[in-house]
Amino acid sequence: xxxxxxxxxxxxxxxxxxxxxxxxxxxxxxxxxxxxxxxxxxxxxxxxxxxxxxxxxxxxxxxxxxxxxxxxxxxxxxxxxxxxxxxxxxxxxxxxxxxxxxxxxxxxxxxxxxxxxxxxxxxxxxxxxxxxxxxxxxxxxxxxxxxxxxxxxxxxxxxxxxxxxxxxxxxxxxxxxxxxxxxxxxxxxxxxxxxxxxxxxxxxxxxxxxxxxxxxxxxxxxxxxxxxxxxxxxxxxxxxxxxxxxxxxxxxxxxxxxxxxxxxxxxxxxxxxxxxxxxxxxxxxxxxxxxxx
Amino acid sequence: xxxxxxxxxxxxxxxxxxxxxxxxxxxxxxxxxxxxxxxxxxxxxxxxxxxxxxxxxxxxxxxxxxxxxxxxxxxxxxxxxxxxxxxxxxxxxxxxxxxxxxxxxxxxxxxxxxxxxxxxxxxxxxxxxxxxxxxxxxxxxxxxxxxxxxxxxxxxxxxxxxxxxxxxxxxxxxxxxxxxxxxxxxxxxxxxxxxxxxxxxxxxxxxxxxxxxxxxxxxxxxxxxxxxxxxxxxxxxxxxxxxxxxxxxxxxxxxxxxxxxxxxxxxxxxxxxxxxxxxxxxxxxxxxxxxxxxxxxxx
Numbered sequence: 001x002x003x004x005x006x007x008x009x010x011x012x013x014x015x016x017x018x019x020x021x022x023x024x025x026x027x028x029x030x031x032x033x034x035x036x037x038x039x040x041x042x043x044x045x046x047x048x049x050x051x052x053x054x055x056x057x058x059x060x061x062x063x064x065x066x067x068x069x070x071x072x073x074x075x076x077x078x079x080x081x082x083x084x085x086x087x088x089x090x091x092x093x094x095x096x097x098x099x100x101x102x103x104x105x106x107x108x109x110x111x112x113x114x115x116x117x118x119x120x121x122x123x124x125x126x127x128x129x130x131x132x133x134x135x136x137x138x139x140x141x142x143x144x145x146x147x148x149x150x151x152x153x154x155x156x157x158x159x160x161x162x163x164x165x166x167x168x169x170x171x172x173x174x175x176x177x178x179x180x181x182x183x184x185x186x187x188x189x190x191x192x193x194x195x196x197x198x199x200x201x202x203x204x205x206x207x208x209x210x211x212x213x214x215x216x217x218x219x220x221x222x223x224x225x226x227x228x229x230x231x232x233x234x235x236x237x238x239x240x241x242x243x244x245x246x247x248x249x250x251x252x253x254x255x256x257x258x259x260x261x262x263x264x265x266x267x268x269x270x271x272x273x274x275x276x277x278x279x280x281x282x283x284x285x286x287x288x289x290x291x292x293x
Numbered sequence: 294x295x296x297x298x299x300x301x302x303x304x305x306x307x308x309x310x311x312x313x314x315x316x317x318x319x320x321x322x323x324x325x326x327x328x329x330x331x332x333x334x335x336x337x338x339x340x341x342x343x344x345x346x347x348x349x350x351x352x353x354x355x356x357x358x359x360x361x362x363x364x365x366x367x368x369x370x371x372x373x374x375x376x377x378x379x380x381x382x383x384x385x386x387x388x389x390x391x392x393x394x395x396x397x398x399x400x401x402x403x404x405x406x407x408x409x410x411x412x413x414x415x416x417x418x419x420x421x422x423x424x425x426x427x428x429x430x431x432x433x434x435x436x437x438x439x440x441x442x443x444x445x446x447x448x449x450x451x452x453x454x455x456x457x458x459x460x461x462x463x464x465x466x467x468x469x470x471x472x473x474x475x476x477x478x479x480x481x482x483x484x485x486x487x488x489x490x491x492x493x494x495x496x497x498x499x500x501x502x503x504x505x506x507x508x509x510x511x512x513x514x515x516x517x518x519x520x521x522x523x524x525x526x527x528x529x530x531x532x533x534x535x536x537x538x539x540x541x542x543x544x545x546x547x548x549x550x551x552x553x554x555x556x557x558x559x560x561x562x563x564x565x566x567x568x569x570x571x572x573x574x575x576x577x578x579x580x581x582x583x584x585x586x587x588x589x590x591x592x
Contacts, residue, residue: 226417
């Protein structure tokens with residue numbers, strides 16, 4: 001494996017020096033580019049439709065044409081109607097706390113399991129946590145709704161806890177391989193210098209986990225921000241609504257004014273979309289890293 | 294290998310573990326028990342009772358399970374969920390692989406297109422589902438009327454025979470992004486020298502894909518199939534956004550049925566029996582799928 005990649009690495013510069021190889025690597029297939037562009041319309045057209053509909057009058061909505069008058073006040077109306085700042089703040093707080101808790105806890109669970117796989121107890125824990133991924137949420141939906149109520153966790157705090165705990169299985173799955181690739185010698189050197197396990201984790205391992213931490217953070221942000229089912233069954237108080245839940249609650253009242261509804265959909269997508277536009281390379285490579293491991 | 298054989302007494306080492314490692318894991322394990330395994334066992338227990346989710350209850354043994362098997366609504370939900378999941382899984386993987394190969398080829402603006410194709414992954418299913426609901430309700434029937442296409446001139450969402458299509462469409466539209474990304478990750482693990490060598494040997498593009506590319510991304514195909522089937526079987530947001538289970542309960546998935554009747558209609562114990570059955574069905578499907586693909590990969 002390593003010898004093959006090495007030989008490839010040493011051979012490649014020589015190859016690209018040749019005129020033919022150079023030309024081949026940079027030849028662009030415009031036919032394929034056109035096909036890809038046409039297919040990308042399946043994604044861009046619905047987004048375009050969302051934007052133009054959000055800017056129309058109710059009478060004009062329903063076509064793909066540009067609005068004749070640009071009704072920017074639809075955004076203001078939707079903002080006030082669903083109390084956007086409140087829902088957005090709720091979603092933001094839940095998402096941020098869930099991500100921080102996840103990063104600060106799931107990482108050391110993964111570290112402890114990864115470093116002690118030769119012990120029966122930790123080997124058991126490994127399968128215990130991985131098995132979480134095979135319990136579909138549907139199965140615990142009803143009892144967990146009751147449990148959160150009886151523990152008085154039917155609020156934002158409960159949601160943050162659930163995101164932190166229920167994500168553990170897949171986060172562990174993503175992180176363990178990475179941790180095992182970090183050489184133990186680093187830790188041994190620190191241990192000789194008198195550092196304890198916790199100290200070693202926070203000062204050496206956690207910083208080294210940077211790339212995988214960003215993967216976990218991206219996945220958790222997208223899950224917590226866009227999730228609908230967990231808030232639906234967990235949050236009993238209307239004033240705790242997250243953004244997707246607010247869309248659900250107001251959906252039946254939107255029917256008379258679709259442009260306003262679309263303005264509110266757009267505002268629900270906007271925060272993540274804006275971050276994505278500026279950080280798409282980082283987001284894509286982060287999610288990809290979780291896939292390859 | 295040699296090391297493992299030497300330790301005949303136990304394959305686990307006897308070295309002492311720093312107590313800090315227990316502090317790192319045991320509290321997490323307890324929390325997982327409280328918030329995942331315990332509710333699961335509790336639900337399984339209640340499936341043997343006549344509980345409505347509140348108040349008193351009695352043991353009724355397996356009556357809930359027996360009643361389920363003659364309940365046509367439950368049966369339809371299982372049939373609908375499984376058939377839709379199979380359609381979605383196939384469509385998602387076919388399109389995902391197709392798009393990944395395209396995005397990995399020598400096209401212009403590669404990163405830009407990659408960013409566009411990944412947008413759906415960042416959107417919430419419910420919200421984009423409402424957008425599609427409107428598209429299926431207003432502009433599409435208008436288009437159907439203008440073109441004189443009969444089945445398209447009324448909303449598919451209210452047509453009992455066609456209401457499944459928008460649900461499949463939304464699932465695939467949103468889910469194909471992640472499949473594409475997984476396949477793209479797989480394609481990038483292939484050394485381009487393999488293709489250069491094949492090109493010298495005069496292999497055509499079709500052979501190149503089926504004889505070289507596809508076998509090399511085999512593990513990514515397996516994980517993609519497993520993940521997309523798992524996601525499609527748990528389908529919930531799509532149904533809420535588009536049809537609400539209608540028309541005439543025709544588009545109810547198992548998750549949707551468990552939610553709507555278990556929390557609202559006082560069928561707590563009955564729907565818990567449904568959930569436990571669903572768990573068993575999913576476990577069997579996952580097992581069969583993994584067996585099937587791991588045997589394929591060895592060939």
